Structures are given as C-alpha cells and as structure tokens.
Amino acid sequence: MTAPKNLTLFYFxxxxxxxxxxxxxxxxxxxxxxxxxxxxxxxxxPEYLATNPSGAVPALSIGEATLTETHAILTYIGDHASSKNLLAPPGDLERYRAHEWMNFMSSSVHTYVRSIFRSSVYAGEDNDVIAAVYAQGVTNLAKAVAIVETRLTDLDWAAGSQFSVADAYLFVMYLWTTDERIASVPPRPNWKALAQRVWQRPAVQRVVALERRDRNYGIPWE
Ligand SMILES: N[C@@H](CCC(=O)N[C@@H](CS)C(=O)NCC(=O)O)C(=O)O
Incomplete structure (x- = not known):
C-alpha cells in the first residue's frame, strides 16, 4: 500500500x-x-460542514476525499502504516479483536459518556428527562467498565500482543471516564494500567503536549 499524500486531521x-x-x-x-x-x-x-456534514471531529481529509468516524479513520491509518504494526493484517484474529474494541468504544462507551456530558442531546430540554438520561448514562458506563475490565484481564494491549490503534481509542475513553462531570465510575485497574502503558509512548506525549497548547487538560496520574 502506498503512503497516502495530503492528509489533514480535523480535531479538537x-x-x-x-x-x-x-x-x-x-x-x-x-x-x-x-x-x-x-x-x-x-x-x-458551512466550511467545516462541507468537509464533514455531521459537524463532528475527527475528520481526515485524504487529498480530495474525506473520511469520518473514529473507527474508520483508525483503520485507515493502521492499514497505511503497515510497517508500524498499528493494526494486524486481514485474517489475523488480532485485527478483528481491534475492530471489536473500536466498535465497542464508539457505539457504547462514547455514547454512554455523551449521555452524561451532554444529556440534552438525548433528553431534549425537560429537566426530569435530562436527570434520568444522566443517571442511566452513569449506570450504562458502569456496565461497560465491567466488560472492559473482564476483557483486559491478563492483557497488556487490547488487541493482544502489541500496541494497536485500538489502544489509542481506549486511552482517550479512559481519560473521559476520569472527568469530574461523571457522578461515579467503578474502579478500573486494568483499563487504567493500559492507559498508563499508552501514555509511556513518546508519540502520545507529543500529541498531548501539542493539543494542550490550545486547551489544557489533565492526565490523571501526572
Ligand atoms: N461517531 C463519531 C462521533 C464523533 C463525535 O461525536 N465527536 C464529537 C467530539 S468527541 C464532536 O465533534 N461533537 C461536536 C458536536 O456534536 O457538536 C466518531 O466516532 O468519530
């Protein structure tokens, strides 16, 4: 696969x-x-909506094309950096394990956290409904944490033997679970250990340092 040209990441x-x-x-x-x-x-x-009609980040422009959805973008990057082994090749179980994680992050963990941070997206403007959506989000997140903890038992990396793009996703979602807007989150030692392993990587620290120039955010164990 040839290295893609003209990549631009839209991010916050x-x-x-x-x-x-x-x-x-x-x-x-x-x-x-x-x-x-x-x-x-x-x-x-309008300019950004022309790039991504959903008005969300991330978006990755690839020449004239634009790719959206974190799971798809991570897959694209993994496949186009094959020498870095960020995503196992087709046929290898670790590839599908990585997809399993990325989809779980996107379809479950992200949406549960969104229902806590931005309850009105699901609840509308009624305060009782907002409170109910918030509470259900906290319950749903606790169930997701239990699943993550079980699946990560005895694993250093989510997909198996080495760091993959799925670990980058787990790192971000772990950071979100430490946000003070969440009433309570069960202990999650396996997830935390994985996030700390990801944090040891120089590329991760470079990106976080760069992002913090525009919006300073904490890393829980710093
Ligand atoms: N399903 C999308 C969700 C993207 C998403 O919700 N992004 C948030 C930031 S984490 C966003 O841009 N929100 C802006 C908004 O909804 O106004 C993905 O997985 O990439």
Missing part, C-alpha cells in the same frame, strides 16, 4: 479525535492538523 483537544491524532503521530505518515474549535462551534461553520 481531548475530543475523541485524540485517538486519530495519536494514531497519525504513531504512524510516521506525513499529515497536517487543523483545530476545529468546538467551544466556539466552529464545527457548525
């Missing part, structure tokens, strides 16, 4: 786009980055 610090940002930095591929400031709703500018 500590958003789910951090997973793609880490994967790109790990990949050794050349890329540019462009911040989309969610605080000032730049994601709803």
């Amino acid at each position: 610090p500590r958003a789910c786009s951090l997973a793609a940002h880490i994967a790109l930095e790990e990949s050794g591929l050349q890329y540019e980055r462009r911040i989309v400031d969610l605080r000032t709703h730049k994601n709803w500018n």
